[in-house]
Amino acid sequence: MRGNGSFLRNPRIPFIGVGTASLLLISVDPYLRSTITGRDGDLYLPRPPLNKAITGFGIGRVVRSKNKNFNEGDIVINPFSPVAEYSIVPADFLRKIDPTTDIALPNYLSCLGVPGFTAWVAIEVLGNPKPGSNVFISAAAGGVGMFAGQLAKLKGCRVVGSTGSNDKVQLIKDEFGYDEGFNYHEESDFDVALAKYFPDGIDLYLDNVGGKLLDDVLNHVNKGAHIVISGMISQYNTIPAEREGVKNLMNMVGKDVKMQGFLCGSYLNQFGEFAQQMEKYIKEEKIKPKHKINQGIESFFESFVSLFSSSNLGKVIVQVAT
Amino acid sequence: MRGNGSFLRNPRIPFIGVGTASLLLISVDPYLRSTITGRDGDLYLPRPPLNKAITGFGIGRVVRSKNKNFNEGDIVINPFSPVAEYSIVPADFLRKIDPTTDIALPNYLSCLGVPGFTAWVAIEVLGNPKPGSNVFISAAAGGVGMFAGQLAKLKGCRVVGSTGSNDKVQLIKDEFGYDEGFNYHEESDFDVALAKYFPDGIDLYLDNVGGKLLDDVLNHVNKGAHIVISGMISQYNTIPAEREGVKNLMNMVGKDVKMQGFLCGSYLNQFGEFAQQMEKYIKEEKIKPKHKINQGIESFFESFVSLFSSSNLGKVIVQVAT
Numbered sequence: 004m005r006g007n008g009s010f011l012r013n014p015r016i017p018f019i020g021v022g023t024a025s026l027l028l029i030s031v032d033p034y035l036r037s038t039i040t041g042r043d044g045d046l047y048l049p050r051p052p053l054n055k056a057i058t059g060f061g062i063g064r065v066v067r068s069k070n071k072n073f074n075e076g077d078i079v080i081n082p083f084s085p086v087a088e089y090s091i092v093p094a095d096f097l098r099k100i101d102p103t104t105d106i107a108l109p110n111y112l113s114c115l116g117v118p119g120f121t122a123w124v125a126i127e128v129l130g131n132p133k134p135g136s137n138v139f140i141s142a143a144a145g146g147v148g149m150f151a152g153q154l155a156k157l158k159g160c161r162v163v164g165s166t167g168s169n170d171k172v173q174l175i176k177d178e179f180g181y182d183e184g185f186n187y188h189e190e191s192d193f194d195v196a197l198a199k200y201f202p203d204g205i206d207l208y209l210d211n212v213g214g215k216l217l218d219d220v221l222n223h224v225n226k227g228a229h230i231v232i233s234g235m236i237s238q239y240n241t242i243p244a245e246r247e248g249v250k251n252l253m254n255m256v257g258k259d260v261k262m263q264g265f266l267c268g269s270y271l272n273q274f275g276e277f278a279q280q281m282e283k284y285i286k287e288e289k290i291k292p293k294h295k296i297n298q299g300i301e302s303f304f305e306s307f308v309s310l311f312s313s314s315n316l317g318k319v320i321v322q323v324a325t
Numbered sequence: 326m327r328g329n330g331s332f333l334r335n336p337r338i339p340f341i342g343v344g345t346a347s348l349l350l351i352s353v354d355p356y357l358r359s360t361i362t363g364r365d366g367d368l369y370l371p372r373p374p375l376n377k378a379i380t381g382f383g384i385g386r387v388v389r390s391k392n393k394n395f396n397e398g399d400i401v402i403n404p405f406s407p408v409a410e411y412s413i414v415p416a417d418f419l420r421k422i423d424p425t426t427d428i429a430l431p432n433y434l435s436c437l438g439v440p441g442f443t444a445w446v447a448i449e450v451l452g453n454p455k456p457g458s459n460v461f462i463s464a465a466a467g468g469v470g471m472f473a474g475q476l477a478k479l480k481g482c483r484v485v486g487s488t489g490s491n492d493k494v495q496l497i498k499d500e501f502g503y504d505e506g507f508n509y510h511e512e513s514d515f516d517v518a519l520a521k522y523f524p525d526g527i528d529l530y531l532d533n534v535g536g537k538l539l540d541d542v543l544n545h546v547n548k549g550a551h552i553v554i555s556g557m558i559s560q561y562n563t564i565p566a567e568r569e570g571v572k573n574l575m576n577m578v579g580k581d582v583k584m585q586g587f588l589c590g591s592y593l594n595q596f597g598e599f600a601q602q603m604e605k606y607i608k609e610e611k612i613k614p615k616h617k618i619n620q621g622i623e624s625f626f627e628s629f630v631s632l633f634s635s636s637n638l639g640k641v642i643v644q645v646a647t
Contacts, residue, residue, distance in 0.1 A: 037579075048579065213575060227591075235575045248570010253535060253557045255586030257359075257370065262584045264577030269549075 022070065024063035024092050028296075029084055030112040031306045031319040032059065032146065036239040048266075056085035060117050062100070062108055063092075064324075070094040078102065080111055086303055088323055106285060113292045113318040115281055118146030121267040123277045125209050125231045126154040128270060129263055132207045132229075134159030139201065139220065140181075142211035144171035144293075145310075146318040147233055149179050151209050153290050156180045160207075163200045165216065167313025174316060178291055188313070193219035204228070212237040214247040221251035221260075230262040240311065293317035344392065346385035346414055350618075351406055352434040353628045353641040354381065354468065358561040370588075378407035382439050384422070384430055385414075386646075392416040400424065402433055408625055410645055428607060435614045435640040437603055440468030443589040445599045447531050447553045448476040450592060451585055454529045454551075456481030461523065461542065462503075464533035466493035466615075467632075468640040469555055471501050473531050475612050478502045482529075485522045487538065489635025496638060500613055510635070515541035526550070534559040536569040543573035543582075552584040562633065615639035 035057065038048045051057040061084025065077040073079065078100045081092055100111060113119060125147070132138055138155045142148045143164020152175060155162045163183040164175045172184040183200050190196040193216050197205070204225035210217050213235025220230070238246050255262065284290040295317040297306045302321055309315040357379060360370045373379040383406025387399040395401065400422045403414055422433060435441060447469070454460055460477045464470045465486020474497060477484045485505040486497045494506040505522050512518040515538050519527070526547035532539050535557025542552070560568050577584065606612040617639040619628045624643055631637040 037575075217574070218570075232574070232578050234578060238575055243572050243575075246572040246575075248540075248572045249574055250565050250568040250570045252539070252554070252571055252586075253560055253565075253568075255584070256554050256556060256588060257586070259587050259591050260585070262577070263582070264574075264579070265581050266578060269581050 022068040022073070022091065023066040023089055024079065024081070024084075025066050025089055026061050026063045026084055026087065026300075026323045027078070027325065028108060028112055029059050029061040029086060029303070029321050029323060030116055030118075030146075031303065031310065031321060032117060033234060033236050033239065033310050034117075035059065035307065036236075036311070056087045056090070058083040058085050060084065060112055061086075062111060063090075073097065073099070078108070080116075082117075086300065088300055106282065109294045109296060109318075109320050110285060110292055112320050113146060113294060114150055114285060114290055115278060117267060118318055119150045119281055119290075120270075120274060120277050121147045121233050122150035122154055122209075123281065124265060124267050124270045124273070125233050126151050126158070127277075127280075128273065129231045129265060130155075130207045130209065130229055132158055132160050136160045136206040137201055137203055137225070138162045138207045138209070139197075139205045140164045140209045140211070141187075141216055142166065142236055143175045143181060143184060144179075144316065145211060145236075147211055148209070149175070149293060149318070150290060152179050152181050155207075157284070157289060165196075165212075168316075170316060171313070174293065178293060187216070194222060197223040207231070209233065210235070214238055214249075218247070218249045218251050221249070221254045224254060224258050224260050226258050228258060228260045230260065232262065232264040233267075236311065294320055296320045296322050298322050344390040344395070344413065345388040345411055346401060346403070346406075347388050347411055348383050348385045348406055348409065348622075348645045349400075349647065350430060350434055351381050351383040351408060351625070351643050351645060352438055352440075352468075353625065353632065353643060354439060355556060355558050355561060355632050356439075357381065357629065358558075358633070378409045378412070380405040380407050382406065382434055383408075384433055385412075395419065395421070400430070402438075404439075408622065410622055428604065431616045431618060431640075431642050432607060432614055434642050435468060435616060436472055436607060436612055437600060439589060440640055441472045441603055441612075442592075442596065442599050443469045443555050444472035444476055444531075445603065446587060446589050446592045446595070447555050448473050448480070449599075449602075450595065451553045451587060452477075452529045452531065452551055454480055454482050458482045458528040459523055459525055459547070460484045460529045460531070461519075461527045462486045462531045462533070463509075463538055464488065464558055465497045465503060465506060466501075466638065467533060467558075469533055470531070471497070471615060471640070472612060474501050474503050477529075479606070479611060487518075487534075490638075492638060493635070496615065500615060509538070516544060519545040529553070531555065532557070536560055536571075540569070540571045540573050543571070543576045546576060546580050546582050548580050550580060550582045552582065554584065554586040555589075558633065616642055618642045618644050620644050 079097045138160045140148050140152050144166040152162050162181050164181045165187045175181040175184045205223050208220050208230045210232040214237040295315050300323045306319050387395050401419045460482045462470045462474050466488040474484050484503050486503045487509045497503040497506045527545050530542050530552045532554040536559040617637050622645045628641050
């Protein structure tokens, strides 16, 4: 366990609840990009205040506690963990991890965390594809895509993913069970690629990237298709005025298409059901996670940037302490 | 009754069923534009074959019949009426109008026809806004918009419409009960207009126009808003590559927005329920139609063009005979 406890001495962090926690693992997620744009809008998540650490989904160990529900040594999940080695955190959002669990801790930030829950809401709650449906998933090797694809396979669908490197294409086919995959840098005429991989059209598209790919998908949707949008990573580094406009929306009329954006936070009342189903899948090895764990809090920034360059392989997590 | 019966002698029209009908009234609808583009796509409606009359929703009188369910003099609705004074038509899609009805015939092409049914599906089936919801309707004085606004008012919503002339703004407020309306030619900064007319944001948008207005609406939607798309008249005269791209789709994620395109033909199993409810509203004068009836089959083309120039006032119908 490292760190000098500097956040303990920061008077701007209010002391509300549980006491001090040492950060063990923190999730590195694309949505953070949209919170640090310096403007409102897009994902409508609160902007981190200036001069405070940004927060993410983290796992920590309680060092001291003034809350009777938590004791020194407890391992806790905090959706609003400051990216800091130590921090004083309120008890409100903490969830204890059962110390007898045989599930490895990083899973609580991937399949059992935000990406897994997002994938579950997209596939189980919103998309809910029938067996045999043609499902397309972009950013298919990313935190959300990897679990969404596996969940869709468990529902008996034919699943194709797009991703940013040949290694990732191999990964989604070999480890996550995707039927097909393509590298969007190499097969960059999406219209041709989609015609090739979806000769029978697309019934469900889980959009994680937005922009041109979404536009082209709209030319390959089947009657009654469903497009579920969990994010648009290709657009996070642009201001709205410079974004790629989507021109094929009229197909939504002729094909009776439903398109639905969502934040997984709006479905928290179903988190318990999700966790139960996902833990079962993990124990049965029906869902396999893949983690890219970078070491040390100083790797956070580099880890974050890797989300936007196709250079990561698996869900990116920073290990701050053990 | 006029006409030289030339279609009777056209050997390319197969003789399947009922016999000859004289066309009395024919509906002039924007969707026809997308069927005559010379390419597949968009609304995915069948293209009319070359050298045959295009068809529309029409009302005719049976002149001769070889089908035992229809007799000379019957007044029938045919969703696939050739734009021709006389035609030989199959019985499959014909529906008889009760001769004892006190509902004026043009209503069967407006509130009880395609536009009314489209409005009903949009508001009653898909949008289903709660009382007090903020509802925005574009092309608000058009065939669909005029009934959609009235249906939303009957559900207790606050309804604002955009339309293409000051006369139409007056019409939707005075005759259709819209709370507010604006002329998009005059208030052409839609962002400013929407902020003015929707200080509390938009809960339901019935999109009949697409393009820039849809893009700007996405900046004014509330959490959980619903966008129902019945058509995109602003885009019908352009090819997809030249269309206005919609750039603000990412707001759908942050605001949990659902967007849904539809063709009313996909909801025909609910037509009976619709007709029953709408006839009741008409008899109670809770729904008021407004018709622009042009005379003579030769006015069909001009009537059609008027749909795209904001020059029509009310549902456009051509009266071919009485």
